[in-house]
Amino acid sequence: MAFDKLELNEIEVWDGNYAAAQALRQAQVDVVSAYPITPSTAIVEGYAKFKSDNLVEGEFVMVESEHAAMSGCIGAAAAGGRVATATASQGLALMAETLYQASGMRLPIVLNIVNRALAAPLNVNCDHSDMYMVRDSGWIQFDAFSPQEAYDLNLIAFRVSEDHEVRLPAIVNQDGFLTSHTAQGVHTLSDDAAFNFVGEYKPMNDMLDFEHPVTHGVQTEEDWHFEHKARQHADTMNIVPGKIDEVFAEFEKLTGRKYNQVEKYNMDDADVAVVCMGTSVETAREVAGEMREKGIKAGVVGLRVVRPFPFMEIAETLKDVKAVAALDRSAPGGAAGMLFNEIAGSLFNTDSKMLLSGYIYGLGGRDLTKKHLVDLYTELQANADAGKLLTKQQQFIGVRGPKLAFL
Amino acid sequence: MSEMKKIKNLKEFSTSADRFEGANLLCPGCAHSIIVREVLNATNDDLVLAASTGCLEVCTAVYPYTSWDASWIHIGFENGSTAVAGAEAMYKALKTKGRLKQPDRNPKFIAFGGDGASYDIGFQWISGCMERNHDMMYVVLDNEVYANTGGQRSSSTPIGASATTTPAGKISYGETRNKKDMMGIMAAHNIPYAAQVAPNKWKDMVKKIQHGMNTEGAVFINAVSPCTTEWKFDPKDTMHLTDLATDSLVFPLYEIIDGHELNITYRPKNVVPVEEYLAAQGRFRHLFKDEYKYLIKEWQERVDKNWEYLNRREEARV
Numbered sequence: 017m018a019f020d021k022l023e024l025n026e027i028e029v030w031d032g033n034y035a036a037a038q039a040l041r042q043a044q045v046d047v048v049s050a051y052p053i054t055p056s057t058a059i060v061e062g063y064a065k066f067k068s069d070n071l072v073e074g075e076f077v078m079v080e081s082e083h084a085a086m087s088g089c090i091g092a093a094a095a096g097g098r099v100a101t102a103t104a105s106q107g108l109a110l111m112a113e114t115l116y117q118a119s120g121m122r123l124p125i126v127l128n129i130v131n132r133a134l135a136a137p138l139n140v141n142c143d144h145s146d147m148y149m150v151r152d153s154g155w156i157q158f159d160a161f162s163p164q165e166a167y168d169l170n171l172i173a174f175r176v177s178e179d180h181e182v183r184l185p186a187i188v189n190q191d192g193f194l195t196s197h198t199a200q201g202v203h204t205l206s207d208d209a210a211f212n213f214v215g216e217y218k219p220m221n222d223m224l225d226f227e228h229p230v231t232h233g234v235q236t237e238e239d240w241h242f243e244h245k246a247r248q249h250a251d252t253m254n255i256v257p258g259k260i261d262e263v264f265a266e267f268e269k270l271t272g273r274k275y276n277q278v279e280k281y282n283m284d285d286a287d288v289a290v291v292c293m294g295t296s297v298e299t300a301r302e303v304a305g306e307m308r309e310k311g312i313k314a315g316v317v318g319l320r321v322v323r324p325f326p327f328m329e330i331a332e333t334l335k336d337v338k339a340v341a342a343l344d345r346s347a348p349g350g351a352a353g354m355l356f357n358e359i360a361g362s363l364f365n366t367d368s369k370m371l372l373s374g375y376i377y378g379l380g381g382r383d384l385t386k387k388h389l390v391d392l393y394t395e396l397q398a399n400a401d402a403g404k405l406l407t408k409q410q411q412f413i414g415v416r417g418p419k420l421a422f423l
Numbered sequence: 424m425s426e427m428k429k430i431k432n433l434k435e436f437s438t439s440a441d442r443f444e445g446a447n448l449l450c451p452g453c454a455h456s457i458i459v460r461e462v463l464n465a466t467n468d469d470l471v472l473a474a475s476t477g478c479l480e481v482c483t484a485v486y487p488y489t490s491w492d493a494s495w496i497h498i499g500f501e502n503g504s505t506a507v508a509g510a511e512a513m514y515k516a517l518k519t520k521g522r523l524k525q526p527d528r529n530p531k532f533i534a535f536g537g538d539g540a541s542y543d544i545g546f547q548w549i550s551g552c553m554e555r556n557h558d559m560m561y562v563v564l565d566n567e568v569y570a571n572t573g574g575q576r577s578s579s580t581p582i583g584a585s586a587t588t589t590p591a592g593k594i595s596y597g598e599t600r601n602k603k604d605m606m607g608i609m610a611a612h613n614i615p616y617a618a619q620v621a622p623n624k625w626k627d628m629v630k631k632i633q634h635g636m637n638t639e640g641a642v643f644i645n646a647v648s649p650c651t652t653e654w655k656f657d658p659k660d661t662m663h664l665t666d667l668a669t670d671s672l673v674f675p676l677y678e679i680i681d682g683h684e685l686n687i688t689y690r691p692k693n694v695v696p697v698e699e700y701l702a703a704q705g706r707f708r709h710l711f712k713d714e715y716k717y718l719i720k721e722w723q724e725r726v727d728k729n730w731e732y733l734n735r736r737e738e739a740r741v
Contacts, residue, residue, distance in 0.1 A: 080551035087502035091509025223494035
């Protein structure tokens with residue numbers, strides 16, 4: 017029995033989770049192996065409902081843990097087909113071991129992470145500590161700022177991940193509850209258009225080709241391990257960015273929606289800028305617009321691709337900016353935030369005189385308000401005018417208690 | 424279901440489907456390779472195999488070499504079972520969608536793991552696979568110890584054995600806990616088939632493996648795998664040790680169908696005293712000191728009791 021197709025309206029009101037689930041349906045994923053966790057559960061629930069309504073033909077395996085979910089995905093991907101799952105926070109932590117195994121075996125898998133704080137204390141709301149935890153796991157990482165982008169980036173992720181030159185798994189991040197549970201208008205593709213864009217899966221070194229048996233997941237010690245890892249890293253740095261741009265361009269041609277690895281807003285002549293991810297980008301854009309009316313040349317840089325980190329484009333974007341704030345939604349536990357570090361790394365050996373400060377914000381779902389950003393831009397402008405940092409290099413935004421600032 | 428492979432004799436059987444190469448790094452005398460060959464040779468069907476981290480894995484897939492002439496995957500210590508379950512799910516999906524490259528093939532999905540990978544760290548994953556009743560077989564290479572990491576106790580290590588994390592010493596006789604009843608636990612999942620096998624009883628083993636491979640749904644196989652290094656015996660004595668294990672009834676051979684019907688598949692003509700089994704292994708040497716001899720008596724009582732239990736279960740047909 018063939019599966020049924022859905023007639024979608026041109027614009028549907030979907031939250032981020034449902035948008036992601038619809039993308040998995042339209043990509044006609046062959047195997048989804050999953051375990052539920054807040055706030056990502058609705059993605060696999062959505063997929064389960066599609067399955068029960070004969071809208072997908074693939075196998076849906078509800079396993080007993082997130083570690084098993086990714087283990088099943090790895091086995092399925094090695095067998096040779098399209099694979100996806102979703103998780104968050106503690107689930108991602110449990111899954112973390114297997115993320116390295118998936119990327120090390122160069123298996124295309126799409127993982128939706130609905131960003132949520134890591135316990136303790138237990139918290140189900142958004143921050144980026146889970147995303148940060150697996151940033152070096154060798155996965156390509158996209159970041160969606162809205163349900164629309166969660167939908168689009170899932171389709172894009174399959175294309176990039178499954179490309180035979182890439183053969184690396186990909187993560188699509190979205191903000192827990194803020195994106196995952198906020199319904200907005202989402203421009204849709206028809207089932208046929210979406211599937212045509214993603215394309216029929218092309219297996220490579222698949223375990224189900226019995227004429228060509230393959231060995232996956234070998235052991236390599238000091239004699240080969242370095243070469244494997246170095247090659248994987250080099251491919252990630254050299255091949256993936258170009259492939260992402262290619263797929264972004266193709267997607268724009270199809271939909272008119274343009275994506276960039278670095279999303280720039282008012283950056284052409286910006287004196288001060290905020291670099292951030294997720295839903296904060298939209299808030300920052302709005303405030304930047306208002307700051308412009310007050311005569312402060314404010315811009316926003318939204319990071320669309322977290323891995324491979326777009327070093328060159330970030331350096332190019334920020335080189336003439338006087339003062340930049342890196343907004344990290346994770347407490348780095350005795351270090352500068354990831355964004356702070358990556359931006360510093362991007363610009364360190366350039367002529368840029370940029371003043372960089374790092375801000376920790378929004379942990380465990382704490383709101384980042386427009387007022388916070390007004391204050392932040394004002395502070396950045398003061399730094400720019402003074403030609404030096406007037407405050408500590410690392411600060412918190414909107415936390416109760418004593419003023420916490422470091423470095 | 425595919426037609427079961429017909430096997431005439433051991434000589435023919437031993438070379439009948441060479442998909443596991445003799446070229447590997449396993450210790451001389453290791454029973455793992457014998458068991459794996461017996462499992463693979465039981466069928467001519469295509470295979471999708473997984474191995475958990477352990478002796479079998481590190482000794483057979485060291486880049487750029489592989490001992491496997493069949494599709495094979497290793498992920499981690501705990502998740503060999505789920506890797507095969509994922510591959511089986513993909514097979515089903517591609518079959519439904521008509522996208523299999525060789526649609527007429529009838530692959531078998533098999534995961535191998537040691538007792539550490541199965542009784543302990545991978546326990547949850549196996550339980551999940553059995554509960555979901557994937558069409559797969561999980562084979563434990565049960566050498567009752569973490570051999571790959573150098574001899575630490577597992578929950579399969581029997582009482583009185585000296586292991587590196589439960590060493591016999593001035594005030595200790597070694598492992599203090601009884602071996603976990605993995606067969607009982609797995610059968611309690613109500614899986615279609617669970618069986619205990621030994622490489623010396625190859626006909627019994629082939630019968631069970633073939634039955635398992637032709638069973639739709641999850642199959643659990645526990646294979647005793649004497650470890651020359653950790654059990655401490657001469658490499659030439661592997662089969663002798665296996666004989667002692669099965670003939671002393673320390674490792675009885677039986678099967679459980681659909682979680683309840685128990686059949687004993689091997690009844691030794693002459694039952695060997697447990698003492699002989701223990702005496703043949705360095706890991707139990709200290710039990711023969713006067714102060715620990717009571718443990719040997721307890722061992723015999725425990726084995727007798729278990730044998731009686733199995734017999735009653737078989738008789739009761741429940």
